[in-house]
Amino acid sequence: MNATRAPDRELLARVLLSRVIEPGDEAGGRWLREFGAVEVARRLLKGSPRLAGVSGKRWAGLCARAARAEPERDLVAAGEAGVRFVRPGDTEWPAQLDDLGDARPTGLWVRGRPGLRIWALRSVAVVGARACTRYGAHMAGVLASGLAERGWVVVSGGAYGVDGAAHRGALAAGGATVAVLACGVDRPYPRGHTELITRIAQQGLVVGELPPGDHPTPSRFIVRNRVIAALTRGTVVVEAAHRSGSLVTARAAQRLGRHTMGVPGPATSALSAGVHELLRGEAVLVGDAAEVVELVGDMGELAPDRRGPVLPRDLLEPDARQVLAALPARGAATPDEVARDARTTADDAIAKLYELQSLGYVERHGEGWKLTRQALISAREGRERC
Known part of the structure; x- marks a missing residue:
């Protein structure tokens, strides 16, 4: 205006x-x-x-x-x-709010300097339980800061728990965040987040459908969630019980064709039961910002491959690994015994044993060969990784 x-x-x-x-x-x-x-x-x-x-x-x-x-x-x-x-x-x-059809907002009251349309083009919702655990708050903050560092706008509802942790994570990274309120944007709610919402208005945007001075009601919190879902490219749920309002946001995102993601928690946690229910459906499991961006971002914004540590024995040639695996965990074995278990010839087994000796994996004991302490440790690490 x-x-x-x-x-x-x-x-x-x-x-x-x-x-x-x-x-x-x-x-x-x-x-x-x-x-x-x-x-x-x-x-x-x-x-x-x-x-x-x-x-x-x-x-x-x-x-x-x-x-x-x-x-x-x-x-x-x-x-x-x-x-x-x-x-x-x-x-x-x-x-993108037009996707809501007849449930589209009549208009939005916006507090803050940035342009809402531009910010919403590259935004992700991070929502979850109000009474979250330390794990939930940590994951929301880390996800939000990682998204902000990658140039994504973090959208949430300004509430206690996961919402507040997400906003703080984005702000701590010097990034952009939007709070969508269920009341007039001139009166921060909850009151305990007055300082946080004021800071969001100074560095980001505070948005709502209700005019100045209007108060929140339980039903307004629920319908507010459809705006969060429609405004963003995808919704990440971090901790949510079966009746959590954040599941309303996730299901609205699914109906709108947006990406829906969940951060898993302990199988015994009631605060993660709602997230796990989403993950059993169409939601995608994510553990960090890179995985979120791979899903909602542009072509080529891929998360790094998830691999365990490369062990020294992984660098051996297949024939050498086969000979190494043929040696007993205790005691020594003759070249003929090694060749039989490695399914190779005695000459090849001897050649590989000398090669493994130079690398510190085996040592000679008279007519036999045995594993060194280094090889035993490497084998134990390999078993633990399986």
Whole structure:
């Protein structure tokens, strides 16, 4: 919105409707699609004709809310708080939110300097349990900082637990983060995160569907999650019980065709049970930022190969490894015995034994050969790796 110009009718209508129609109300979204914001606002203010899809009682309630709305005042209050209203069709509007169909936000209140559309193009949601464990907080923070270091924007809900750890991880890495709130963006919630959300507004973005001063409710937290899912390329869930709200975000991401990922936890942890349920379905297991980026990023953004340490015996030629494996763990063996167990000739076995002796794997004892201490340690490490 240009502060030097008077707001247009469509803008005022959408600001009014952001105070009248609850987030995620598909009936309201259908009205907007069929009649446009100006006509819907006009009917609500006039009280007639009633729009389809709601009872007379509910229509009366919506009209009463419309009569109390003051869109000009909301815009002034927002401007004083450094908040702007972004609506569909604006340059800053993230087009991926249109995937929500009739559940698309009427508009978004945005606090912070960066452009929301540009930031959302390369963003990942990191969500999870409020009452998370130290492991959950650690994983959320490490994932978020790793994503931020790779140039990805970390999106979460500003709540306690995993959300807060994700925001802090991104900020600690000097990266970008977005908090999507279930209340007015001018009043941080939860109160204990006032300092964190203020810092996010200074370094990143705080976003919400509700107008200045509006308060959160349990249902608003749930419908807020669809915005987090739609705004980002994928959602990572770090710790979630079976009834966790973060699973709502993950399932919304799946319905929208976004990537869904989960960080596993102990099989005995109730806080990881919801994540494990996702992983048994279509979600992808991830353990670090590189694996997340490989899934949601562009072609060529691959995670490094996961391999165990290379042991010295791994560098031996196959024939030499076969001869080495033919030697007993205890005691010595003759070249004929080694050749038989290695399925080679005695001459080849002797040649390989002298080669292994030069490398410190075997030693000669009279007419026989035995493993050195180095070889025994290497064999034990190989067994532990299997």
